[in-house]
Amino acid sequence: MAEVARVPDSFLPLTPAVFHILLALADGEKHGYAVMQEVEEMTEGKVQMGPGTLYGSIKRMLAAGLIEESDDRPDPTLDDERRRYYRQTGLGHKVLREETERMAELMALARRKHVLAGIGSRSILT
Amino acid sequence: MRGSNGVPAPVDLSVRLYIWLLAAYPGRFRAEYGHHMAQVFRDVCRRDYEHGGLPGMTSLWARTSLDLIRTTVEEHIERGLHMNHEKFVRWSGWALMGGAILFAAGQVIGNLDPNRNDPIGGGGASYEIGAIVGLALGQVLFVIGLLGLRAGYAERSGSLGGMALIVSVIGAGLSLAGILMMGVTESELAWQAWAIGLVAMTLGLAIFGVVALRRKVFSRWNFAPLLAAVTLLLPLSGLAGEWVSAVTVAAFSIGLVLVGFRMQAEAGISGEVAA
Numbered sequence: 001m002a003e004v005a006r007v008p009d010s011f012l013p014l015t016p017a018v019f020h021i022l023l024a025l026a027d028g029e030k031h032g033y034a035v036m037q038e039v040e041e042m043t044e045g046k047v048q049m050g051p052g053t054l055y056g057s058i059k060r061m062l063a064a065g066l067i068e069e070s071d072d073r074p075d076p077t078l079d080d081e082r083r084r085y086y087r088q089t090g091l092g093h094k095v096l097r098e099e100t101e102r103m104a105e106l107m108a109l110a111r112r113k114h115v116l117a118g119i120g121s122r123s124i125l126t
Numbered sequence: 127m128r129g130s131n132g133v134p135a136p137v138d139l140s141v142r143l144y145i146w147l148l149a150a151y152p153g154r155f156r157a158e159y160g161h162h163m164a165q166v167f168r169d170v171c172r173r174d175y176e177h178g179g180l181p182g183m184t185s186l187w188a189r190t191s192l193d194l195i196r197t198t199v200e201e202h203i204e205r206g207l208h209m210n211h212e213k214f215v216r217w218s219g220w221a222l223m224g225g226a227i228l229f230a231a232g233q234v235i236g237n238l239d240p241n242r243n244d245p246i247g248g249g250g251a252s253y254e255i256g257a258i259v260g261l262a263l264g265q266v267l268f269v270i271g272l273l274g275l276r277a278g279y280a281e282r283s284g285s286l287g288g289m290a291l292i293v294s295v296i297g298a299g300l301s302l303a304g305i306l307m308m309g310v311t312e313s314e315l316a317w318q319a320w321a322i323g324l325v326a327m328t329l330g331l332a333i334f335g336v337v338a339l340r341r342k343v344f345s346r347w348n349f350a351p352l353l354a355a356v357t358l359l360l361p362l363s364g365l366a367g368e369w370v371s372a373v374t375v376a377a378f379s380i381g382l383v384l385v386g387f388r389m390q391a392e393a394g395i396s397g398e399v400a401a
Contacts, residue, residue, distance in 0.1 A: 032162055033169040050193025051163035051170075052151075056200060059159065084162060 008094040011064065012102055017057040020047055022066065022088060022096040029070045029087035032058070058086065066092035136183055137171045144190070150198045152205045211277065212393045218274020219389030225267030226354075226382035232260025233375045258308065265302040268327070271386060272298050275334075278389060279343050287337035290330045297326025331355035344388045354381025 014022070024030060024038040032054055039047050049057075061067045070085040088096070110116055133141075144167045148160045167190065174182040236257030272295045280288040301323025307316035335352030342348055357377035 033166045036166060036170070048189060050190050050197070051166045052193045052197030052201075054166065055159040055163050056155075056197045059155065082161070083165070 008091065008098045011066070011095045012099055014095070014099045015057070016047065017049060017053050018061060018066070019096070019099060020049070021054070021057055021061065022092055022099075025067060025086060025088045025092070026096065029085045031083040031085050033083075035086070061092070062086075065089055066095055133172075134175055136180060137168070137175050140171050140183060140187070141168045147194060150194065152201050154205075155201050215274050215278035216390045216393035218271045218277070219386040219391075219393065221267040221274065222271025222386030222389065223383045224386075225264045225271055226379040226386065228260045228264030228267065229382075230375050230379040232257045232264055233371075235260055237371070258305065262302070262305045265298060265305055268298045268382075269295065269302055271382070271389075272327070272331075274389060275385065278393060279338075282341065282343050283334060283337050284341065287334050287341070287343070290333035290337065292330070294327045294330025294334065297323045297328070297330055299323070301327060328355045344385075345392060347384045347388055350381045350384035350388070352381075354378045354385065357381070 020039045020042070021035055023042065024035045030038065032051075036049055036054055039049060058067065062069070066089060067086045068089050070087045141164065145160075145164050148156055148163060151160070170186060171183065174186045178185065272291065276288070276291040276295060280291055283291065301320050304316050304318070304320025304323055307313065307319060331351050332355035335349075335355050338344060338348045338351050344350075354377070357374050
């Protein structure tokens with residue numbers, strides 16, 4: 001069946017894996033291992049995706065039009081030609097922005113309810 | 127300790143084992159991503175072995191095993207759901223075509239009844255039974271076909287098209303209930319249920335038909351739902367006569383056969399996938 005044009009809202013909330021992959025691709029195209037490394041660095045090792053999670057998510061994101069494969073190679077001499085590079089699409093960028101806004105609104109709500117009061121003071125003390 | 131290709135033996139062995147375990151994924155997924163998954167695993171293996179030695183590798187295998195089990199199940203379930211969805215849309219396309227043919231056959235048999243205008247005539251019982259069976263079976267297939275139409279095309283029909291298809295399915299169900307009631311009672315309610323259901327089904331189909339024309343929900347023949355619906359509404363507009371009845375039945379059936387044909391032909395060409 002033909003691909004359906006979906007609005008960014010319809011993807012929310014994103015799964016943690018999809019959110020982190022979109023975030024890793026926010027500053028340029030990367031191959032799978034680079035995405036995995038970036039996610040680990042961003043989260044200080046708290047999020048460690050296995051190859052199955054990474055490529056399962058990539059498959060669904062490609063199908064949904066959130067990311068696309070890139071034919072460009074940053075430096076072909078330094079890289080295995082068979083690696084696939086991925087980059088955000090316009091839709092992927094919008095979805096990431098809307099998800100971030102949604103999370104920011106939740107964060108603001110939690111702050112108003114003083115949910116973070118204890119956590120904040122503890123992190124200041126430590 | 128180095129393997130034959132200069133790679134540390136634990137890394138080499140781990141990668142070989144991982145490639146062997148990739149066989150657990152569905153074939154299409156493995157063919158598309160297996161090589162890249164093995165490549166990523168090899169990179170992570172090297173890194174963890176260099177930084178953590180054998181304990182690092184053990185930790186990596188613990189994580190990878192969980193990832194492998196979870197995502198293997200996910201991929202198989204997703205593949206199964208996708209296949210079931212495709213199959214349902216395809217078979218409901220055939221159901222819609224069969225329903226249209228039975229509906230037309232029921233109408234033709236009913237019109238062949240020599241006593242159809244005689245309120246006390248009894249000689250045409252077999253015609254009547256034939257007509258009712260044709261209409262009832264046709265209506266059952268309409269319900270299945272319209273459910274499949276909704277399952278396969280609601281998302282690209284927008285909220286209006288999706289709602290119209292729900293109305294159409296409910297109408298078809300109500301009309302079927304009316305036909306079944308006719309078999310056990312001569313209550314006026316049965317006729318009302320059949321008629322109201324048929325009108326609701328047709329109106330829903332007409333609205334979906336307009337949406338189909340505007341949004342091109344089928345790859346071709348987007349006029350078909352509207353052709354089926356509008357012609358069935360002709361008799362309700364006050365027009366009467368044998369020719370109206372014949373044109374109505376023929377156009378309604380042809381319209382639905384075309385819709386059903388598109389459904390079974392387009393099912394599975396490209397799935398609707400959510401991230």
